[in-house]
Amino acid sequence: MPQAIPDAIRLDGVSKSFRLDDGKTVTALEGIDLGLREGEFVAVLGPSGCGKSTVLRLIAGLETASTGAVRIEGRAPSELAAAHRLGVAFQDHALLPWLSVAQNIALPYRVAGSKVDHARVDALIELVGLTGFRDARPSQLSGGMRQRASIARALVLDPDVLLLDEPFGALDAVTRRHMNVELQRIWGTRTLTTLLVTHSVDEAIFLADRIIVMTGRPGRILREVTVPFPRPRDPSVLRTPEFHALVDELTLALDPEEAAL
Amino acid sequence: MTPRARLHRYGPPLLGIFLFCLAWQLIGTYRLAGLTWPPLTAVLAYLADPAHHQLLGRAARTTFAAVTLGYLTGTGIGLALALLTRLFRPARAGIDRLVALVHATPAIALAPVFMILMSRETIPVAISALAVTYLIYVAATSGLEATKAAHADLFRTLGARPLTAFWRLELPSALPALASGLKLAVPVSFMGAIVGEWFGASRGLGLLMISAMQNFQIPLLWAAVLLTTLTSLILYGLLGLFEAAVHRRFR
Numbered sequence: 001m002p003q004a005i006p007d008a009i010r011l012d013g014v015s016k017s018f019r020l021d022d023g024k025t026v027t028a029l030e031g032i033d034l035g036l037r038e039g040e041f042v043a044v045l046g047p048s049g050c051g052k053s054t055v056l057r058l059i060a061g062l063e064t065a066s067t068g069a070v071r072i073e074g075r076a077p078s079e080l081a082a083a084h085r086l087g088v089a090f091q092d093h094a095l096l097p098w099l100s101v102a103q104n105i106a107l108p109y110r111v112a113g114s115k116v117d118h119a120r121v122d123a124l125i126e127l128v129g130l131t132g133f134r135d136a137r138p139s140q141l142s143g144g145m146r147q148r149a150s151i152a153r154a155l156v157l158d159p160d161v162l163l164l165d166e167p168f169g170a171l172d173a174v175t176r177r178h179m180n181v182e183l184q185r186i187w188g189t190r191t192l193t194t195l196l197v198t199h200s201v202d203e204a205i206f207l208a209d210r211i212i213v214m215t216g217r218p219g220r221i222l223r224e225v226t227v228p229f230p231r232p233r234d235p236s237v238l239r240t241p242e243f244h245a246l247v248d249e250l251t252l253a254l255d256p257e258e259a260a261l
Numbered sequence: 262m263t264p265r266a267r268l269h270r271y272g273p274p275l276l277g278i279f280l281f282c283l284a285w286q287l288i289g290t291y292r293l294a295g296l297t298w299p300p301l302t303a304v305l306a307y308l309a310d311p312a313h314h315q316l317l318g319r320a321a322r323t324t325f326a327a328v329t330l331g332y333l334t335g336t337g338i339g340l341a342l343a344l345l346t347r348l349f350r351p352a353r354a355g356i357d358r359l360v361a362l363v364h365a366t367p368a369i370a371l372a373p374v375f376m377i378l379m380s381r382e383t384i385p386v387a388i389s390a391l392a393v394t395y396l397i398y399v400a401a402t403s404g405l406e407a408t409k410a411a412h413a414d415l416f417r418t419l420g421a422r423p424l425t426a427f428w429r430l431e432l433p434s435a436l437p438a439l440a441s442g443l444k445l446a447v448p449v450s451f452m453g454a455i456v457g458e459w460f461g462a463s464r465g466l467g468l469l470m471i472s473a474m475q476n477f478q479i480p481l482l483w484a485a486v487l488l489t490t491l492t493s494l495i496l497y498g499l500l501g502l503f504e505a506a507v508h509r510r511f512r
Contacts, residue, residue, distance in 0.1 A: 006309065060418050081420040088418040092412040098433050098511045111419040163418075 006074070007035035008193045009059060009161065014068035015218075016054055023249040027218035028054045032068070034212060034221065038080065039191040043198055043208035051219025052197045053091070056165050059195060060088055064136040080161060080182050087159035089167040090142060093150040101149050102124065102134040108157045124152040127186065144175040151179075157166065162194040168203065181205055188232045201250045205229075206238060213253050223253060299479055304487055308481040317467070321488060324454055327385040332450040334386065335393025336443070342394070343401030347427070357402075364395040368453065372460045385457030385465065392453040393446045400442020404435030433511055440507035444500035451493040485508040 013196040017025045028051040036042050044052045057063040058070045061077035072080045080086045087108075095104045102121055109116040125134050128148035138146055149166055154162060168176045180203055187194065187207070198204050204211050211225045227246070229237050237243055262270070282301055287293070289300030307313060342360065346353040368388045375384045410429050416426045458467030466485045473482035 060414075061416055062417060083416050085421070086418050086422045088415070090411055090415065092411045094415045095411075096412065096430070096433070107429070109417050111416065111425055112423045113425070 007037040007075060007196070008040075009036040010034070010069075010071045011055070011058065012069050012071075014058065014070060015066045016063060017049070017066050029058075030218040030220055032219070032221060036195060037192055038193055038261060040210045041187060041192075041194045041196070042212060043204035043210075044212045044214060045198060045204045045250065046214035046219070047203065047216055048199060050214045051218035052214050053165055055214075056088075056163050056195060058214045059108065059161075060086065060163055065137075082110065084157055085160045085163070086163070086195065087154035089147070089151045089154040089162045089165065090162055091165045091167070091169055093138070093146040094154075095146055095149055097138055100135045100137055101141070104138070104149055104154045105156055108153060112157065120156060124156055128152045128182065142180075147171060148179065153185070158190075158259055158261065160193060162171045162192050162225075164194065164196045164198075168200075169198075176200075176203070177235075183207060185231055188221075201247050201254070202238065205243060205246050205250070206233060211250065213250060220225065225250065231253040273289050285451055287291060296480055299483055306484040307484045308487065313481070313484070317466075317484065318462060320466045320469045320485065321492075324385070324458065324489070325465040325492065327454040327457070327465065328450050330390060331386045331389025331454055332393055332446060335390040335446065335450065336397050339394045339397025339442075340391065340401055342398050343405060345406050346402060347431070351496070353402075356398075356425050360395055363391065368392065370458060376460055380432030381461040381463065384460050384492075385462060386406075388457035389450045391392075392403040392449045396446045396449055397439075397442050400445075401435060404442075405421050405437030408434040408440055422472055437504075437509045440500075440504040442506045444497060447497045447500055448493050451489060455489060 011032050011034040014029060014034075015027065016029040016138055017027045019025050024130045032055065034042075034055070046052045049154055054063060059072070061081050070077055077086075096107065101109065102125065104117045105124055106121050108116075122134070123129055128151060130145060130148055130152070133141065133145065138149070141149070151164075151167055154164075172178060178251050184207055196204065196207060204220055205227055210225060210229055213225070214220065215222045225246070230243070285301045289303065292298070306381050342356055346356050355362070368391065371391075372384065372388070375387055379387060412434070413426075414429055416430050421429070454465075455467035455470070458465040459471055462468050466489050469485045470482055473479075473485060
């Protein structure tokens with residue numbers, strides 16, 4: 001067998017348990033083996049509470065595994081963050097309320113101690129459709145606009161790893177689809193290892209190269225699906241019978257009780 | 262704002278102030294509370310009389326200087342202690358207890374100690390600063406803990422060094438609580454200075470109140486009280502506006 005290229009991100013035999021206030025421990029993840037190749041877009045799909053956000057937090061270095069190892073390019077996840085090579089868009093946009101949109105998007109430069117590339121900030125503002133709102137504060141924006149600003153911030157330093165924790169969860173269906181198309185376009189322009197956590201089957205299939213389906217309590221990997229659609233993907237893919245067949249298949253996988261009926 | 266909305270917003274407080282002044286005036290005029298309660302107009306007339314301006318002005322200057330110095334010293338010490346607990350977390354529990362202990366000790370009980378430790382003129386500043394220190398310390402430490410978990414996560418994923426996170430996240434997150442503390446410290450600093458003057462100060466509004474009381478100079482006593490209260494209220498109101506602006510911006 002030829003020597004395989006090592007995965008950019010690897011989780012080996014990872015489990016994670018949390019101790020609750022009453023002393024009980026809850027196992028959020030168990031026996032997770034997962035690898036992301038460099039430049040691969042992987043979506044983690046699962047019902048709420050299945051531990052999919054915990055997978056993302058482990059890769060972001062915000063949690064440490066109870067057992068097993070999480071490695072990014074063979075190192076600890078915190079090293080990637082310390083090198084300012086990680087971009088994360090959180091479920092809660094996490095914009096700083098006292099900064100304008102432009103200042104929020106420029107924040108990673110300031111935290112990294114490097115000079116703000118104003119042209120790039122402006123280009124990202126345009127890319128996520130916030131032109132005209134660059135000096136607005138987050139409180140003046142709609143939920144969707146805040147999420148878009150948060151995605152622009154995650155991209156501004158041109159990171160090597162992008163983590164998206166249900167970044168479109170709070171959006172209405174139309175805005176969400178629009179954001180998916182935008183993200184797919186942005187993503188197509190460069191090599192960016194990406195993990196998307198979502199409970200939307202459509203979103204996962206449209207954006208990802210590979211989909212990991214998880215079940216909850218404790219969180220385990222149920223199955224893996226490679227998405228067959230070539231890139232760049234046109235929104236018209238969403239209307240093909242193959243797309244719908246895959247949606248049905250994964251929806252059933254997510255809800256085994258319905259499958260048993 | 263429409264005239265109607267303005268009436269709804271400012272009507273009740275203005276009515277309340279009017280009723281308060283009216284009650285004061287009526288109680289004084291009809292001697293409902295005895296001879297020691299003068300009508301409001303008598304106190305205002307006393308304040309307006311240029312013959313009393315030198316006495317009141319000199320006392321007010323002394324007291325307000327003590328208030329300012331006490332307020333600034335207390336704020337400085339409170340902030341410094343809060344920063345110390347942030348930079349050196351193991352010190353937190355100890356400093357918390359020390360500050361609470363000092364606060365729990367009545368200033369009156371400490372006064373004799375102050376009297377043998379420092380000059381009589383410094384006591385008002387010291388008691389004022391002591392009370393302000395406690396308030397600012399509590400406001401600043403709770404403010405420094407007000408950082409949202411999501412924001413802390415963001416800074417960690419951005420690879421922020423501790424000092425960067427402090428300047429760009431923890432400090433701005435602490436400002437709303439701190440602004441509330443600065444507002445609440447205003448009346449406290451006045452109280453500290455006035456009480457402090459009762460321990461042998463040679464000049465000041467607090468001293469004026471005591472001597473006017475002992476010499477039955479009722480309008481002078483009330484004039485000194487009114488002057489102190491109004492100044493404190495006005496500063497409290499201004500700091501309230503500052504607090505509202507900080508809350509709008511940083512929350």
